[in-house]
Amino acid sequence: MRGNVQDEIGRLSQEVVQRYQTGDFAAALRPATQVVELMRRHLGPEHPSYASGLNNLAVLYCKMGNHAGAEPLYRQALEINRRALGEKHLTYANSLNSLAGLYYAMGNYAGAEPLYRQALKIYCRALGKEHPFHPTSRDNLAGLYQMRGNHAGAERLLRQALEIRRRALGAEHPDYADSLNRLAGLYYAMGNYAGAEPLFRQALEIRRRALGEEHPDYATSLNSLAGLCAATDRVPEALSLMERAAAVDDRMIGQVFSIGSEAQRTAFLAQVQPRQALFLSLVVLSHATNPEAVAAALDLVLRRKAIRAEALATQHTALLGGRYPDLAPQFREWTALRAQIARKTLDGPGPEGLEEHRRRLAGWEQQKERLEAELARSVPEMNLEQKLRAADRRAVALALPPRAALVEFVRFDVFSFQAVPARGERQWEPARYLAFVLPAGEPEQVRMVDLGEAEPLDVLIRDFRRFTLGEDEGETHRDLGAALAESGTAPDAASGTVLRAALFDPLRPALEGRTWLLLSPDGDLTRLPFEVLPGFTHDRLIEEYQISYVSCGRDVLRFGAPTSGRPAGAAGAGRS
Secondary structure (H helix, E strand, O other): OOHHHHHHHHHHHHHHHHHHHOOOHHHHHHHHHHHHHHHHHHHOOOOHHHHHHHHHHHHHHHHOOOHHHHHHHHHHHHHHHHHHHOOOOHHHHHHHHHHHHHHHHHOOHHHHHHHHHHHHHHHHHHHOOOOOOHHHHHHHHHHHHHHOOOHHHHHHHHHHHHHHHHHHHOOOOHHHHHHHHHHHHHHHHOOOHHHHHHHHHHHHHHHHHHHOOOOHHHHHHHHHHHHHHHHOOOHHHHHHHHHHHHHHHHHHHHHHHHHOOHHHHHHHHHHHHHHHHHHHHHHHHHOOOOHHHHHHHHHHHHHHHOOHHHHOHHHHHHHHHHHOHHHHHHHHHHHHHHHHHHHHHHHOOOOOOHHHHHHHHHHHHHHHHHHHHHHHHHOHHHHHHHHHHHOOHHHHHHHOOOOEEEEEEEEEEEEOOOOOHHHOOOOEEEEEEEEEEEEOOOOOOOEEEEEEEHHHHHHHHHHHHHHHHOOOOOOOOOOHHHHHHHHOOOOOHHHHHHHHHHHOHHHHHHHOOOOEEEEEOOHHHHHOOHHHOEOOOOOEHHHOOEEEEOOOHHHHHHOOOOOOOOOOOOOOOOOO
């Protein structure tokens, strides 16, 4: 292959890596496809490097959820490696493992199992049974066995992997903690809580020592142990563990958002979203009348629903740097420090060891805080952003207008902690809606209202819109309130009364006479203008309540913020 072609392949491959690392998988497709085509033309369709290019292209398809597009590429790469390298080669085993992983993700367990088994045999012959890489294939096969209900087979494989890692890496290595956590997870799924707990605790302690208490794997261990505590009726301990895990997630969200692409941010939020559902499930099932637990749940919802503000933080900082050119060097230094801290935290300790890792992070944090303080003294907008990130229900309650109440809605999937999947019991139950009512000036008087399963309410909303406006299924772009105002049409009384009874009536006792409502909807509730619902003593609720909308309760803190003559980007009072 001529040098200029090699150079072009190298340039395109580097672009693929860069796009992949930033999570921009769609943009990586073009150069990845070009690499494959250049390899096919200049190396031939039987070359292992061409197979490698096909495999990389398949990985991109998988990342975007296009399993149908990935399968023929994986199959083609597998066949090329079989002919070119033989059925005992590690590269062929890797191809088997990739195709098996695709089938596993597609739910084709029957297709995945023989491929995993074949790859496992090759790894054993080529690497030996004690090689540190070898247990990964056992983990994959164990996960498959667990999904198919073969818990004894899964336990055997996970115990083998655990012992191999202990001998090869030692009992303080994070990979050994991973094995402990997998085995504990299997026992939890089998209802063997006594067997799971010591393994969960051992994994937690290893991760604490090896990775530190701010690493996402440590948060995973906290949540795993919390789920077991909840299943064994130790709810206060479970709540404490989940709060600690949520604090780690908060820090990681801010760090990922400071360096990541939109795709990376979305992926990380998808990763932590189930943890919020676990927290809310615990509060609903066990703490519905516990004021402290309800208050903690609202604080979590306020933080999570406001997280998009973090997505804009980097862009906002860039704008501020241009608005205050004399402070541009400080802004650049601050931005660089945020990225440096985020990457080092995500990577974890390196050869320098845990203590040096922590010392570096602490030093960088001090530098960042010093810069933030300096910038905040000169840039009013920085002060506001810091207040928004630090805000909780207390700050929101004190910022609410007199006689007002915030109603923060959240839609979440419910987790059943005591369900045993090994007995065919479902852990995840249908989604529900919660409403947190926070009265102005009374942060300790948070009330939580369980509105029930989400789907029946979503159906009522769709029916109300259809009966009122003749809206077809799937029409989500129409503003019902505006449409009614323009047409002069009255809302359908029957469907509106049923919807109000299911959604708004349960809130009235918690409102305690407050007549100015700031609503922060979630799910399909975002499609409903509450003000057009039938009133109790008047035709519509708007005649009995002043209704405003915010995207998140923390947006009320922006209402009084100075704008310096420019839009502050705040969420306003919405429709009323």
